[in-house]
Amino acid sequence: MPAAYEQYLVPVVFRPFAEDLATRAAALRPRLILELAAGTGVLTTGLLEAAPSAEVTATDLNEAMVAFGSAQAPGAVWRQADAQQLPFPDGGFDLVVCQFGVMFFPARIEAFTEIHRVLAPGGRFLFNTWGPLGTHAFEVALQAGLERAFPADPPRFFPTVPHGYADPAVVAADLAAAGFAVEDEQELTLQGRAASTADLATG
Numbered sequence: 078m079p080a081a082y083e084q085y086l087v088p089v090v091f092r093p094f095a096e097d098l099a100t101r102a103a104a105l106r107p108r109l110i111l112e113l114a115a116g117t118g119v120l121t122t123g124l125l126e127a128a129p130s131a132e133v134t135a136t137d138l139n140e141a142m143v144a145f146g147s148a149q150a151p152g153a154v155w156r157q158a159d160a161q162q163l164p165f166p167d168g169g170f171d172l173v174v175c176q177f178g179v180m181f182f183p184a185r186i187e188a189f190t191e192i193h194r195v196l197a198p199g200g201r202f203l204f205n206t207w208g209p210l211g212t213h214a215f216e217v218a219l220q221a222g223l224e225r226a227f228p229a230d231p232p233r234f235f236p237t238v239p240h241g242y243a244d245p246a247v248v249a250a251d252l253a254a255a256g257f258a259v260e261d262e263q264e265l266t267l268q269g270r271a272a273s274t275a276d277l278a279t280g
């Protein structure tokens with residue numbers, strides 16, 4: 078799965094946003110970065126390049142992602158970790174970053190509370206989450222295909238999970254419940270390019 082994710086999904090869906098997030102992270106001049114839900118390491122590689130003097134600890138819940146990511150981005154320290162129960166002491170990082178991960182945390186306020194705990198005073202949490210399904214051309218087509226294939230009971234994963242945490246007011250309320258103040262929030266649309274339609278469909 079990680080190899081297929083890396084080949085078919087990262088270039089078109091994840092890399093453009095990783096480049097954006099790595100640039101934003103580097104502008105904060107962090108020294109000790111914790112990355113959550115790092116997957117195959119596309120953002121990790123971006124962080125190592127954009128902030129070469131920072132120490133990057135990259136984590137993911139999934140052992141197979143950690144194994145694959147640590148080979149892709151060996152300049153980071155890799156460790157398996159659930160964002161809702163971080164195996165790190167209080168205040169050890171000055172930046173926590175997470176690309177397209179928070180939607181998958183079943184208990185987001187718990188995860189945000191853990192992130193707040195491992196940040197040093199004045200530390201920042203920088204992350205992105207997808208907008209509503211209708212803003213994402215490829216997944217609109219995918220969901221339409223699922224609804225044609227399974228008209229009686231179409232899978233609802235795309236609208237409810239990856240695209241189910243898209244209301245900035247809800248996100249801000251969860252962050253506030255965990256002790257964060259929202260400093261900045263932006264809507265961003267980026268274009269990705271797949272090698273072929275078949276590659277994207279495979280992904």
Ligand SMILES: C[S@@+](CC[C@H](N)C(=O)[O-])C[C@H]1O[C@@H](n2cnc3c(N)ncnc32)[C@H](O)[C@@H]1O
Pocket residue numbers: 087091095113114115116117118119120136137138139142158159160161175176177178181182183
């Ligand atoms: C859409 S992928 C994003 C991966 C990577 N950040 C990227 O941009 O390619 C979501 C990742 O979240 C991870 N994940 C899901 N639940 C998690 C949890 N509770 N704690 C940490 N990681 C989690 C998954 O294993 C997966 O690698």
